[in-house]
Amino acid sequence: xxxxxxxxxxxxxxxxxxxxxxxxxxxxxxxxxxxxxxxxxxxxxxxxxxxxxxxxxxxxxxxxxxxxxxxxxxxxxxxxxxxxxxxxxxxxxxxxxxxxxxxxxxxxxxxxxxxxxxxxxxxxxxxxxxxxxxxxxxxxxxxxxxxxxxxxxxxxxxxxxxxxxxxxxxxxxxxxxxxxxxxxxxxxxxxxxxxxxxxxxxxxxxxxxxxxxxxxxxxxxxxxxxxxxxxxxxxxxxxxxxxxxxxxx
Numbered sequence: 742x743x744x745x746x747x748x749x750x751x752x753x754x755x756x757x758x759x760x761x762x763x764x765x766x767x768x769x770x771x772x773x774x775x776x777x778x779x780x781x782x783x784x785x786x787x788x789x790x791x792x793x794x795x796x797x798x799x800x801x802x803x804x805x806x807x808x809x810x811x812x813x814x815x816x817x818x819x820x821x822x823x824x825x826x827x828x829x830x831x832x833x834x835x836x837x838x839x840x841x842x843x844x845x846x847x848x849x850x851x852x853x854x855x856x857x858x859x860x861x862x863x864x865x866x867x868x869x870x871x872x873x874x875x876x877x878x879x880x881x882x883x884x885x886x887x888x889x890x891x892x893x894x895x896x897x898x899x900x901x902x903x904x905x906x907x908x909x910x911x912x913x914x915x916x917x918x919x920x921x922x923x924x925x926x927x928x929x930x931x932x933x934x935x936x937x938x939x940x941x942x943x944x945x946x947x948x949x950x951x952x953x954x955x956x957x958x959x960x961x962x963x964x965x966x967x968x969x970x971x972x973x974x975x976x977x978x979x980x981x982x983x984x985x986x987x988x989x990x
Contacts, residue, residue: 742777742790747763748761749762762801764799775793777790777793779874779877780820782823784844786802789821791818793872796815796816811842813830813842816840817832818833819833819872819874820875820876824879824884827850828841829884829899831877839853839904840852853903859892869890871890874894875887876889876925878929882898882900883898886907891924909946925939925940934947935947936957945958
């Protein structure tokens with residue numbers, strides 16, 4: 742799914758063929774505004790994807806490659822998850838509610854609020870335009886959201902419509918906001934366990950069976966002074982100058 746790009750990129754894992762599903766015309770795309778910074782969901786052959794670019798939720802039918810939008814406007818989401826026949830949509834601003842859209846009724850059927858402390862910090866972030874959560878992963882009835890600029894990560898129990906704080910280990914020297922750097926830059930499953938990547942230190946950690954955290958990979962703090970190469974983001978003049986995806990193949 743694209744962020745600073747105008748199309749979905751489809752990669753055939755067997756033939757290595759690459760094709761594109763345009764979301765907007767390439768010559769009309771505004772590179773100053775990104776599409777999906779978090780992630781989307783797949784249900785019955787349709788990809789659902791939030792768009793930060795125009796505050797809408799896209800529905801892309803993979804059989805026809807047609808692009809439609811859900812009847813939801815003027816709210817920015819960073820991520821969404823498909824739970825049964827519902828779309829759980831995570832807001833850019835955690836002072837706003839998580840909205841649950843029913844695909845059969847074609848409407849938002851209920852909302853869920855973040856804990857009060859999360860909401861209060863989100864109000865502090867809002868003037869700076871910082872997204873609260875970005876990376877997320879679903880495990881059975883629970884959705885785990887890793888903090889981007891927020892103070893704390895959260896876990897959503899979709900079976901009881903409840904959100905609570907999810908404590909991840911934090912270096913005492915880390916700050917929550919440092920030039921837009923993501924707090925937790927990666928979230929994934931490995932051998933049935935949840936792993937996260939610290940966006941400040943590069944450290945990989947895994948949650949153990951007893952609820953503690955084990956270090957898988959330790960990296961030095963990254964050098965934020967590194968400049969992008971000239972070939973980077975050739976099609977993204979509004980953000981960085983210089984790479985085409987082909988340079989990485």
